[in-house]
Amino acid sequence: MSTKDFIEKDYYKVLGVPKDATEAEIKKAYRKLAREFHPDANKGNARAEERFKEISEANDVLGDPKKRREYDEARTLFGNGGYRPGPAGSGGSFNFDLGDLFGGGPQGGAGGGPQGGAGGFGGGIGDVFGGLFNRGGPGPGTRTQPRRGQDIDTEVTLSFTEAVDGATVPLRMTSQSPCKACSGTGDKNGTPRVCPTCVGTGQVARGSGGGFSLTDPCPDCKGRGLIAEHACAVCSGSGRAKSSRTMQVRIPAGVSDSQRIRLRGKGAPGERGGPSGDLYVTVHVDSHPVFGRKGDNLTVTVPVTFAEAALGGEVRVPTLGGPPVTLKLPPGTPNGRTMRARGKGAVRKDGTRGDLLVTVEVSVPADLTGKARDALEAYREATAEEDPRAELFQAAKGA
Template sequence: MSTKDWIEKDYYKILGVPADADAAAVKKAYRNLARELHPDRNKGDKAAESRFKDVSEAYSVLSDPEKRKQYDEARTLFGGGVRVPGGGGGSFNFDLGDLFSSGGSTAGGGLGDVFGGIFGQRTRPRGTGARRGADVETDVSIDFEEAVEGKTVPLRMTSSSACTACAGTGAKAGTVPRVCPTCTGTGYTSTDSGGFGMAEPCRDCKGRGLVVDDPCPVCSGSGRGTTSSMMHVRIPAGVVDGQRIRLRGKGAPGERGGRSGDLYVTVHVGTHPVFGRKGEHLTVTVPVTFPELTLGAEIKVPTLNGIPVTLRIPAGTPNGRTFRVRGRGAPRRDGTRGDLLVTVEVVVPHRVDSSAKEALEAFQSATSGDDIRAELMRQAAQGG
């Protein structure tokens, strides 16, 4: 196979197996696809013929333990697939500069330039290319209800941008920067040590590739200024405290045509005096009386939207039991809602009047024959 094949090819995806599939699973997937795509069954079908070749190529690599090991190592190193040169086993030799220089140029010269320098090639990265803007981080605080239902919040962002006085050149009006003589405009310098080459940002121009002799008085030659803007960010429904939201392209502007960085918003959610959160569900603890649990009752339970619901408590309900009221929780991504988890808790009155006291004494007398701690004592005695 050619070393100039696309490094992005994913043999696992071609065979439809996960990256940790064993040899038997790889073989089974190949046989099924080969039988389906074989030219004898798809005469004249160019697409099937092309797929059959891809499947055969993928199997030739993944079925060979040594080739598969080399392929996996390359995917881990470079973040994508790579076609391994033919031959059985041996060292993993291929031309990094050749692989990474094909397929168009990148803003900063591409990985081919960097790795080419490391492995002895003398091509240099182009420091004067487009540069991506920096990522920006900010925090926002919202109420409990706003976190459950979602909210659009205004954010005033202050970020770095091209200086308006010098249009980002860093040079005083009427002058222009000159090409850095140290790095000849690349923004990088190379050092060699025993055949091992390293490229690093030029110290004289700080990686810009340009030198400013008469700096702009506004930005002091940096070419950067500060801008302030207002944007409205939608906080999704169901967000939790501490969640980090990423907004692509909303960070600092790029340089020389580079794309903007990203904005990261960390959300801080306030507490609620009544309700709590458990994932997509809301929680609430409702006080009840002993007779309500013993005899059964129907009680009103609050919800976050302010409209109470009726909850029926069966007779003989133990203290601390949790009931589920469906559809009264936080929104899910599919548009449905979680549940409201209602925990009942007996409240003991601090004071009782004479009639209530007589009723309690009568109840105590009527149930005095039942030793509710007998089983506890029996189990403790057996355990000892």
């Protein structure tokens, strides 16, 4: 029986109850009519048998609160004037064929899409409402829908240099993929049937009021659109099984510690021609004995002598993976000053590089030789009248 029949049939009239009948009244009416027209009590009576089928069908819909609500909304929207067909030119009506609306129109033709039905909507609205009534197999144009593969989360640890310059790393992943034993059908014979609940769409509609409905994954087929009559022993009828594979994955240059990278289409394979999911890689970066990281810039601390800091000079500074650079140290450079070597940092998203931030650290020798000690003693005598802490005490008094 088509969806059009369900929309146009008056199940309340079949059971002889009003539209506001309670569940108890519907159950009582069904039991009375079922006893009267049961085939066992009317052997050889084809009319009674047909009547019994109509009664059972009506009870199947009205006896279920969810189906009843959806049935009422569907009739309000399509059966009781919402989009009622009428003769051309009649006021408040539209001139079209309900058969087209529910996917029963001719295949192709003027005004129709390549899959039949008005506007080329494949199985038409009938396919959608077929799921509401939990009825039968697929109608014309109905097909199981492709399913996107699952996303996969994994982690990788890189060296400091690999994170800065980028690296291609092997990743061994375990994910759900089409079961090889049943070719992804879920049925050990390879012949699953279309789910009667969702008519192969993988979704069921639920009423939201006002004549509209929302869709949820089908609870019977778990959104697959197929049900295995003879479940595959490997995948238990799901059509998916765990599989391991090793992939060579390119981690872009400039990635930072704990960053999560999305690689499109590198996740689990889809079903029935659906796209693969995505792969999400959380990156962990090892520390470096010399260099640090601050955004797109690298950092390094360079020790200098007191004489270099006081008198100035040139200082050679190491870079990550490249030749050293020479920086000019101005006379009187204080401890902790940071200088910049441009273009020697980490790779940015646009391909350019950040800078290398060089922090000066004045090195104090732990043991002095005779000449160095004598020179330093002479320097202390020459600067004895200078007190570098004088301003500190003055500021403390004035506070």
